Amino acid sequence: MAYGGYSYFDPKYSPDSEHDFTVLFWAKGSMPIEKIAEAIAAESSVGSWTKLRTMNDFVWNHYRARVFKISKVGKNSGLIWIAYPLEHFDVKNIIQFQASVLGNIFGLKELEELYIFDVAFPRGYQHQFSGPLHGLEGIRKLAGTTKTRRPHVGTIVKPKVGLTPKEWARVAYEAFAGGLDLVKDDENLVDQDFCKWKNRLHEVMHSIEKAGDETGQNHLYSSNISDRYSRMLDRVDYLNSHGLQKHVIVMLDTYVLGMSALQDILEKTKKYKFATHGHRAGFAGPNRADFGISFQIYEKFYRLLGIDQLHIGTGVGKMEGSPVMIKRLHEIANAHELEEKIYLGALEMEYHKTIKPTLAIASGGLDAGKIDALVALQGKDVNIQAGAGVHGHPGGTRKGAISLRQAVDAVMKGIPSPQYAKTHPELKQALNQWSYFQPSKIEKILEYEKKNAKALRTLALKKGRKGMKLAFE
Numbered sequence: 362m363a364y365g366g367y368s369y370f371d372p373k374y375s376p377d378s379e380h381d382f383t384v385l386f387w388a389k390g391s392m393p394i395e396k397i398a399e400a401i402a403a404e405s406s407v408g409s410w411t412k413l414r415t416m417n418d419f420v421w422n423h424y425r426a427r428v429f430k431i432s433k434v435g436k437n438s439g440l441i442w443i444a445y446p447l448e449h450f451d452v453k454n455i456i457q458f459q460a461s462v463l464g465n466i467f468g469l470k471e472l473e474e475l476y477i478f479d480v481a482f483p484r485g486y487q488h489q490f491s492g493p494l495h496g497l498e499g500i501r502k503l504a505g506t507t508k509t510r511r512p513h514v515g516t517i518v519k520p521k522v523g524l525t526p527k528e529w530a531r532v533a534y535e536a537f538a539g540g541l542d543l544v545k546d547d548e549n550l551v552d553q554d555f556c557k558w559k560n561r562l563h564e565v566m567h568s569i570e571k572a573g574d575e576t577g578q579n580h581l582y583s584s585n586i587s588d589r590y591s592r593m594l595d596r597v598d599y600l601n602s603h604g605l606q607k608h609v610i611v612m613l614d615t616y617v618l619g620m621s622a623l624q625d626i627l628e629k630t631k632k633y634k635f636a637t638h639g640h641r642a643g644f645a646g647p648n649r650a651d652f653g654i655s656f657q658i659y660e661k662f663y664r665l666l667g668i669d670q671l672h673i674g675t676g677v678g679k680m681e682g683s684p685v686m687i688k689r690l691h692e693i694a695n696a697h698e699l700e701e702k703i704y705l706g707a708l709e710m711e712y713h714k715t716i717k718p719t720l721a722i723a724s725g726g727l728d729a730g731k732i733d734a735l736v737a738l739q740g741k742d743v744n745i746q747a748g749a750g751v752h753g754h755p756g757g758t759r760k761g762a763i764s765l766r767q768a769v770d771a772v773m774k775g776i777p778s779p780q781y782a783k784t785h786p787e788l789k790q791a792l793n794q795w796s797y798f799q800p801s802k803i804e805k806i807l808e809y810e811k812k813n814a815k816a817l818r819t820l821a822l823k824k825g826r827k828g829m830k831l832a833f834e
């Protein structure tokens with residue numbers, strides 16, 4: 362079933378992981394799914410709505426996309442697998458990739474739904490990226506947890522905006538004094554008049570010094586520099602001129618910045634050897650409904666580009682995302698090989714050997730009572746952050762921080778938090794305030810996934826995106 366005079370359907374084609382991008386789509390529209398698939402392949406590679414007198418054999422053979430698999434759900438809907446050859450892309454240019462594969466196709470008027478689940482990046486494309494400079498192990502080194510291997514714990518100072526630099530740094534000090542590794546700016550705090558970035562930075566450095574003398578820890582501050590590119594550049598230069606690499610992690614609102622600014626600013630942070638912290642604020646807006654792009658794809662780009670620690674949601678807190686999906690996002694951050702899980706819209710992929718793991722950040726609606734469940738889901742290589750779950754503690758910020766550290770100590774000793782709380786009053790207060798999230802709930806979900814992987818796959822192939830939602834949500 363051709364579209365625009367050509368057929369892109371090639372069911373015998375088998376993508377080569379060195380050279381081909383594989384992309385998994387869900388689509389529904391007013392044409393048969395076979396034609397929709399052809400339209401997507403055409404518009405995202407070499408074709409258009411009608412036959413081209415300028416097409417030649419070389420272009421067709423070297424640059425076209427190939428629809429190699431369709432799993433039909435209804436007459437006009439289904440899952441589509443398309444392969445794109447490496448030559449199609451301007452390899453050092455992510456914007457060109459976005460404009461091709463994640464671009465014009467969303468506007469085709471025949472489409473009622475279009476969701477791009479995943480991209481398996483060929484190894485030939487990954488060569489150009491250097492990945493995280495510090496990554497999971499580098500951040501552990503900064504925090505001094507290489508040997509203990511405990512989860513990192515941090516807080517987002519709240520209120521999100523409004524505190525003066527001195528007030529902000531005072532809250533940060535309390536959090537550090539309570540034993541937290543990291544304090545971070547919220548995604549919407551940068552350089553407002555009431556809390557200028559430089560003033561806040563220097564005040565926090567005093568807090569780090571003072572708290573460090575008391576705790577013996579190397580405390581960290583994720584400083585949000587997100588802005589137009591020139592201002593971010595000035596801020597990184599400023600941080601470097603003060604030699605703050607040991608304590609400051611450069612925080613970036615990765616999604617709203619866009620790939621172009623992100624790619625360039627990461628070159629600068631790497632040159633100066635700063636670690637980086639990625640916040641994905643804004644991502645969910647265009648990506649939760651019928652048209653969208655899964656976070657899996659952005660996350661892969663962020664790791665390839667070199668974000669050292671990255672927010673991925675929690676599965677047990679306030680942000681969307683089933684625990685099973687969060688587990689997958691955790692793997693995208695720190696595994697080397699990714700297995701195919703069609704019920705999550707997830708493709709098989711292997712990272713190039715030089716790409717270090719990124720430290721996954723669980724953040725959004727967390728408190729001490731959720732740490733056992735988080736560790737059951739993500740393991741111990743994770744940075745757990747709680748904002749309101751620290752500053753809303755009945756005893757205040759310091760006790761909120763202590764409650765998080767106690768929950769981490771408990772999990773490291775293999776003692777469930779409620780038991781540990783009997784002799785640790787701050788943890789007890791936190792559990793009384795917000796209750797305890799039973800890790801067995803997570804264990805059951807993961808067990809269910811393991812036992813039913815085949816059936817879940819069949820459901821996804823038969824019912825498409827709806828089937829995937831039915832599985833876990």
Ligand code: 3PG
Nearest residue numbers: 724725726727747748749
């Ligand atoms: C974040 O940056 O992840 C959020 O501000 C989390 O805030 P919360 O812990 O208060 O939900």
